[in-house]
Every structure is written in C-alpha cells, then in structure tokens.
Amino acid sequence: MNILETQNIEKKFANHTALDDVSISIPENSIYGLLGPNGAGKTTLIRIINRITAPDKGTILFKGRPLQPEDVHNIGYLPEERGLYKKMKVGEQALYLAQLKGLSKREALKRLKVWFEKFEIQAWWDKKIEELSKGMAQKVQFITTILHEPELLIFDEPFSGFDPINANMLKNEILELKKKGATIIFSTHNMGSVEEICDHITLINNSKNILEGQIDAIRKEYKSNIYEISFNGNTQKLASSLNSDYEILEDTKINGYNAVKVKLHKQTNDNKLLSLIIPVVEIISFNEVIPNMNDIFIKVVNENKN
Amino acid sequence: MNKIKLIISREYLTRVKKKSFLVMTILGPILFAALMIVPTWLALRKDTDVKNIAVVDKSHLFINKLKETEYAKFEYIEDKTIDQIHNNFSELGYYAVLEILPEITKKADAVHLYSEKQPGINIKTHIANTMEKVLETKNLRDNGIAENMLESIKANVDLRTIQWGEDGEAKESSTEITTVIAYISGFLIYMFIFMFGAQVMRGVIEEKTNRIVEIIVSSVRPFQLMMGKIIGIALVGLTQFILWIALTLAIVTGAKAVFFPDLENKNNQEIVAAQNLLTQENVSIQASTQQEMPMSKISKMLNAAKSINYIKILGIFLFFFIGGYLLYGSLFAAIGSAVDNETDVQQFMLPITIPIIIGFIVMMNVVQNPESSIAFWFSIIPLTSPIVMMARIPFDVPTWEIVLSMGLLVITFIGSVWLAGKIYRTGILMYGKKTDYKELWKWIRYKS
Numbered sequence: 001m002n003i004l005e006t007q008n009i010e011k012k013f014a015n016h017t018a019l020d021d022v023s024i025s026i027p028e029n030s031i032y033g034l035l036g037p038n039g040a041g042k043t044t045l046i047r048i049i050n051r052i053t054a055p056d057k058g059t060i061l062f063k064g065r066p067l068q069p070e071d072v073h074n075i076g077y078l079p080e081e082r083g084l085y086k087k088m089k090v091g092e093q094a095l096y097l098a099q100l101k102g103l104s105k106r107e108a109l110k111r112l113k114v115w116f117e118k119f120e121i122q123a124w125w126d127k128k129i130e131e132l133s134k135g136m137a138q139k140v141q142f143i144t145t146i147l148h149e150p151e152l153l154i155f156d157e158p159f160s161g162f163d164p165i166n167a168n169m170l171k172n173e174i175l176e177l178k179k180k181g182a183t184i185i186f187s188t189h190n191m192g193s194v195e196e197i198c199d200h201i202t203l204i205n206n207s208k209n210i211l212e213g214q215i216d217a218i219r220k221e222y223k224s225n226i227y228e229i230s231f232n233g234n235t236q237k238l239a240s241s242l243n244s245d246y247e248i249l250e251d252t253k254i255n256g257y258n259a260v261k262v263k264l265h266k267q268t269n270d271n272k273l274l275s276l277i278i279p280v281v282e283i284i285s286f287n288e289v290i291p292n293m294n295d296i297f298i299k300v301v302n303e304n305k306n
Numbered sequence: 307m308n309k310i311k312l313i314i315s316r317e318y319l320t321r322v323k324k325k326s327f328l329v330m331t332i333l334g335p336i337l338f339a340a341l342m343i344v345p346t347w348l349a350l351r352k353d354t355d356v357k358n359i360a361v362v363d364k365s366h367l368f369i370n371k372l373k374e375t376e377y378a379k380f381e382y383i384e385d386k387t388i389d390q391i392h393n394n395f396s397e398l399g400y401y402a403v404l405e406i407l408p409e410i411t412k413k414a415d416a417v418h419l420y421s422e423k424q425p426g427i428n429i430k431t432h433i434a435n436t437m438e439k440v441l442e443t444k445n446l447r448d449n450g451i452a453e454n455m456l457e458s459i460k461a462n463v464d465l466r467t468i469q470w471g472e473d474g475e476a477k478e479s480s481t482e483i484t485t486v487i488a489y490i491s492g493f494l495i496y497m498f499i500f501m502f503g504a505q506v507m508r509g510v511i512e513e514k515t516n517r518i519v520e521i522i523v524s525s526v527r528p529f530q531l532m533m534g535k536i537i538g539i540a541l542v543g544l545t546q547f548i549l550w551i552a553l554t555l556a557i558v559t560g561a562k563a564v565f566f567p568d569l570e571n572k573n574n575q576e577i578v579a580a581q582n583l584l585t586q587e588n589v590s591i592q593a594s595t596q597q598e599m600p601m602s603k604i605s606k607m608l609n610a611a612k613s614i615n616y617i618k619i620l621g622i623f624l625f626f627f628i629g630g631y632l633l634y635g636s637l638f639a640a641i642g643s644a645v646d647n648e649t650d651v652q653q654f655m656l657p658i659t660i661p662i663i664i665g666f667i668v669m670m671n672v673v674q675n676p677e678s679s680i681a682f683w684f685s686i687i688p689l690t691s692p693i694v695m696m697a698r699i700p701f702d703v704p705t706w707e708i709v710l711s712m713g714l715l716v717i718t719f720i721g722s723v724w725l726a727g728k729i730y731r732t733g734i735l736m737y738g739k740k741t742d743y744k745e746l747w748k749w750i751r752y753k754s
Contacts, residue, residue: 085513
C-alpha cells in the first residue's frame with residue numbers, strides 16, 4: 001500500500017514551470033529518495049506535500065484519500081532551509097513546535113523528556129538556541145521534527161549542514177524510525193547516502209519525473225554487462241585468449257594483482273568468459289560491475305538533455 | 307483557531323518577558339510625567355537667585371518705579387558714574403547696570419543694560435515693560451488725562467468657552483486642555499504605529515533569517531502565522547499602553563503630593579485673594595463693578611478637564627489604534643517577508659512611512675484648526691485618518707464623520723491584510739533573491 005501518491009502534479013510560477021505532470025507513489029514503510037539536480041523542482045514538490053503551497057493541477061492522496069489539512073499532524077518535515085528561534089529557550093521552543101503539530105502540552109513534555117534523556121541534553125532545556133553550538137542545535141532540530149511521531153517524515157537535504165557525527169546519528173535514527181514503521185522521503189543530490197539507505201527513488205529533472213522505481217531494479221536495469229576480473233598472470237595472455245565478443249575497457253591493478261574490466265557483447269555471457277580465461281590465468285576475483293546511483297543519475301540527466 | 311492562539315501567545319509572551327519591554331514600560335511614564343510635571347514645577351518654582359541690578363537714572367523718571375520681582379532687585383545709584391561702577395563691578399556684586407539717559411522720553415533706545423553675562427529674557431522684558439508703562443502714564447498725564455480716569459479706562463477680558471452638548475447641557479471647556487489631549491492622542495497613535503509596526507517587520511525578518519519560518523508553515527497556514535504575529539504584537543502594544551496610563555497616573559499623583567502639597571489650598575487662596583482684590587477695587591473704582599469675578603485659572607482648567615468625555619476618547623483611540631496598526635502592521639509584515647535582512651528594507655519603507663509622516667504633520671496643523679478642510683479630508687482618508695482623526699476627536703467631530711472615517715479604515719485594513727497575506731506567503735519562502743516591486747506584483751497574482 002502507498003502511504004502517499006501524487007497524481008499529475010503541475011505547478012507553474014510566473015516565468016517557469018516548477019513541476020510538470022509529476023506522479024510518484026511512495027510505498028508504506030519505505031525510505032524513498034527524491035533525487036534531482038538543484039532547481040529540478042524537488043523542494044516545490046515537498047512544499048506541496050506539506051501543504052505549504054498548492055499545486056495548480058493534480059491531486060495528492062494520503063493513505064488513499066485526498067490530503068486533508070489535519071494530515072500535516074502526521075507529517076514531520078525538516079526543510080533544507082532550517083533553523084530555530086535564536087532567542088528562545090530550547091525547551092519552550094520544542095514545546096511550542098510540538099503544540100503546533102497538534103500535541104497537547106502534557107504529551108509534548110513527556111515525549112521531550114524521553115528524547116532529551118536519550119540524547120543526554122537535559123541540561124540545555126533552559127538555554128537559548130544562540131548559546132548552543134551548531135551541532136547541538138541540530139539535535140534539537142531533529143527532535144522537534146519527529147516528536148509528534150509522524151507516519152511520514154520528509155527530510156530535504158538532511159545531511160547538508162550536519163557535521164559527520166550528527167549526520168551519522170541522523171542516519172541511524174532514520175533507520176530506527178523506519179523499523180518502527182515510519183515512511184521517509186529523502187530529498188537529496190548526495191547519491192552516496194541514497195544507495196546506503198533508500199529502497200525506492202524517483203529522479204526529477206527539469207520539473208519532470210524521469211525515473212522511478214526500486215533502487216536495486218534500477219541499478220540492474222542500468223548495468224552494461226561489464227565484468228571486473230583480478231587475476232594472477234599476464235594481462236597480454238588474457239587479452240589474446242578473448243575473441244571479438246569481448247572488449248577490454250580498462251587495465252588496472254586491484255590489491256597488487258593485475259585486473260581488467262571487460263565488456264561483454266550480446267552474443268555471450270559470463271560463463272563463456274570464465275571458460276575462456278580459466279586456462280590462461282589464475283582468477284582471484286570475478287565481479288559484475290553494477291553502476292552506482294551517481295553514474296545513473298548523470299547518465300539519465302544527460303540523456304534527458306539531448 | 308487553536309494554533310493561531312498558540313502563535314499569538316508566543317509572540318506576546320516572548321516580547322513581554324523581554325527586558326527592553328520592562329525598561330520601556332518604566333521609562334515611558336517617567337518621561338511622560340516629566341513632560342507634565344517639569345513645566346508646572348518650573349512655573350511655580352521661586353527663583354531664589356535674586357539678581358541685583360544697579361540703576362543709574364539720569365532722566366529721574368524711574369526712581370523707585372521699577373518694581374522688584376522674584377528674580378530681580380533694583381538699586382538706585384546717584385553718586386557714581388557708569389565707568390566707576392564698571393571698574394569696581396565685581397566688588398560691588400551687581401549682576402547688571404541699567405543706564406537710563408535723559409532723552410529716554412524721545413529716543414526709545416536711550417537706555418542700556420550693562421552686564422558681564424548675557425541677561426535672561428525675563429529680566430529684559432520686565433525692565434522694558436515697566437519702563438514703557440511708566441512712560442505711557444507720564445505721557446497720558448502730560449496730555450491732561452487724570453489718573454482715576456486711567457483706571458476706569460482699563461478693561462479686563464477673560465474669555466470663557468462654553469460648549470453646548472447634544473443633550474443641551476452647557477459645559478465649560480478649555481481650548482488649552484483640548485489641544486493638549488488632541489496632541490497626545492495623535493502623537494501616541496503615530497508612535498504606536500511606528501513602534502509596533504516596525505516590531506512586526508522585525509519579527510518577520512527574524513523568522514526568515516533564522517530559517518524557522520518553513521518549519522512553522524508546515525504546521526500552520528502562512529496567513530495564520532502572519533495574523534498571529536500581528537495580533538500578538540498588538541496585544542503587547544495595548545499592554546504597554548495600559549501600563550503607561552496606570553504608571554503615569556500614579557507618578558503624577560505621587561509627584562503632586564510631594565512637590566505641590568498645597569496646590570488645592572492655593573487654588574482656594576487664589577480665589578479668596580481675587581475676591582478680596584475685587585472688593586477693594588469695588589470700593590475705590592465704580593467702573594469695575596460690572597465685571598464678573600474671575601475664576602482662578604487653575605480651578606477653571608480643572609473644571610474644563612472634568613468636562614471632557616474621556617471614555618469616548620479612549621474608545622475611539624483604541625479603535626483607531628487597532629485599525630491604523632492593522633493597516634500598517636500588515637504592510638510592515640509584507641515588507642519583512644520580501645527581504646532577506648533588515649538592511650534591504652529601505653526601498654519598501656518609503657511608501658509606508660510617507661503617509662504616516664504626512665499624517666503627523668497634518669496633525670500638528672489640525673490641533674490649531676480642527677475644522678479646516680485639510681483636517682476633514684486627512685481624517686477621512688484611511689492612510690492618515692488614524693492620526694489626524696484622533697487629533698480632531700477632543701474637539702468634538704460630527705458623528706457621521708467619525709463613522710465614515712472608521713468605515714473606510716476598516717475596509718482599507720481588510721484590503722491591506724489581504725494584500726499583505728499574498729505577498730507574505732510567497733515572500734517568506736524566498737531566499738537570496740533581490741526583490742523589487744515587479745516581483746511583489748507577481749507574488750500578489752500567484753494563486754495560493
């Protein structure tokens with residue numbers, strides 16, 4: 001079941017189209033990556049999901065029915081442009097934001113206590129945000145985003161601006177939240193983090209959704225029949241054993257052993273390749289090269305340009 | 307609705323708890339009280355520093371005719387010349403030397419006041435006035451007009467203004483007090499619009515630069531956030547206003563008791579003295595019997611002050627304060643949303659501050675002439691009406707004018723809040739882009 005679906009969303013600003021017929025489906029309890037270059041329309045889509053702006057056309061379904069104003073209580077949002085009131089005390093501020101998300105004061109206090117203990121930051125309660133370091137403020141920010149235990153969490157470029165320690169904490173907490181049943185939307189152009197934690201992705205470029213699906217399926221779809229072999233023996237000998245169905249792309253070393261990247265043409269397969277080289281060299285490793293998201297990202301965006 | 311209450315209470319509490327609020331609340335009434343008390347105190351204060359002025363009267367017309375005052379004594383010197391006094395000036399201890407030449411009857415400037423320090427204006431006017439009177443009397447006498455005739459010619463007019471109320475009741479009024487109230491009310495509105503309007507703007511800019519605004523508008527509508535802020539700050543303004551009135555009254559009452567404990571007694575004494583004077587005059591001079599007894603100035607003022615309808619003024623003040631504040635506060639919010647930091651506000655501030663300042667300038671004119679056509683039009687036009695109408699109210703404005711002005715103000719602030727809301731909801735999410743009027747116009751036309 002999909003927790004959120006956008007159907008044919010269109011949003012135009014005065015001189016450009018931010019979103020053009022964008023439809024995505026976010027499966028429940030997944031970590032969904034919203035990818036795309038800067039200015040592609042990711043933030044606009046997120047703002048529409050958060051009911052900050054309204055689409056010109058299209059509908060949004062939350063748990064199968066049109067998104068209602070009260071549904072924002074079920075969404076936690078960490079925007080790319082984020083911060084807190086600098087002059088307000090940590091505790092007061094967290095309480096205020098929690099109440100805006102529909103929690104009662106008592107419930108908010110109870111939950112804040114738990115989180116402050118977990119992060120060992122009880123001593124900050126009466127401090128002003130401006131007295132905290134940036135990393136400390138980020139912890140408070142994270143707590144205020146998830147305190148109302150939303151079913152859907154939206155993080156816009158969550159790792160930008162977080163220091164490595166907090167970024168790691170954030171990653172672990174996100175995985176933890178998923179375990180507890182939450183669905184997470186991730187907007188980023190940092191592909192490394194996408195591969196690590198996302199299950200599904202959609203790639204938005206130039207206000208259009210150009211690629212959507214499960215991350216493993218997409219990577220498989222974009223693999224190009226290249227194998228990497230490291231071996232003990234002579235590269236020349238190996239090369240001479242291959243016919244025109246095979247093409248050596250790269251001649252390198254892996255862990256001190258000679259290695260090559262071989263592209264296979266359609267008529268052949270990896271077993272045939274193995275049978276050809278086993279007689280001439282001693283094989284140390286044999287892997288299919290699966291493209292990483294970064295490569296796919298660049299490839300698809302460039303294809304789309306032409 | 308619940309959320310807008312949350313926003314209002316945050317906006318209100320964070321401001322009221324600030325130290326600067328406390329400081330302003332205490333300092334304001336002290337300044338106001340000082341404005342009211344110091345002039346009275348100065349007027350009533352006896353100048354203990356009496357200045358000795360030597361008079362060398364070569365015309366012999368003024369000997370013993372220059373009256374001593376609270377601040378000046380005159381000593382007539384016949385045996386010394388100006389030069390002799392000048393040489394021993396510091397030993398003799400005079401403040402100044404007045405030299406009157408014999409040709410004073412013909413030449414107006416045949417009199418000199420020598421001193422080391424520039425003499426004060428009241429000494430100068432006192433001497434000049436007294437001398438003029440002496441010369442006038444002499445001239446009249448020289449022309450054969452008898453002294454008692456002179457006395458009977460003298461007249462005294464004390465114009466008392468009495469207003470006919472709508473209920474047909476006649477009330478003693480005081481132009482002076484009405485003018486003061488008009489000034490104060492107009493000025494307060496002007497000050498409040500600027501002070502709290504600017505607070506709205508700074509609040510919006512703060513939320514934008516702190517980057518918290520997007521977090522909040524993911525929970526509430528941008529319009530709710532804007533209105534919550536505007537209303538919260540309005541309540542801060544009202545709180546401050548009420549505290550100011552209470553504290554000012556307390557300070558004035560307290561100060562009266564400390565500095566002028568005999569003010570009330572003095573009133574009565576003055577009345578008695580005036581009566582005594584009158585009876586004496588009645589005995590000696592028949593002509594003045596027709597004159598009515600003049601009331602003491604202070605007690606007259608008190609009477610007039612009592613006749614002013616404070617409840618009505620306060621009610622209308624609150625209306626124009628809230629109306630004017632909503633009108634300008636929403637525009638200030640729109641400006642705040644359109645810029646990235648406070649240094650960028652200049653280009654948008656001008657069109658807003660100009661009408662406020664025009665309103666203030668017109669107000670100064672209106673208190674002099676509350677029935678003029680300038681007064682009428684500027685108190686009807688919504689951009690200036692809160693300030694100008696408020697300055698006219700103490701002078702009793704026809705009800706239809708008040709209603710028309712209020713109605714137009716309500717329509718205009720609804721319009722300005724609506725317009726500001728449109729600019730605001732787009733502006734708060736815009737970063738790093740220089741905004742101009744063209745851009746604002748685009749935002750207004752966006753669909754929500």
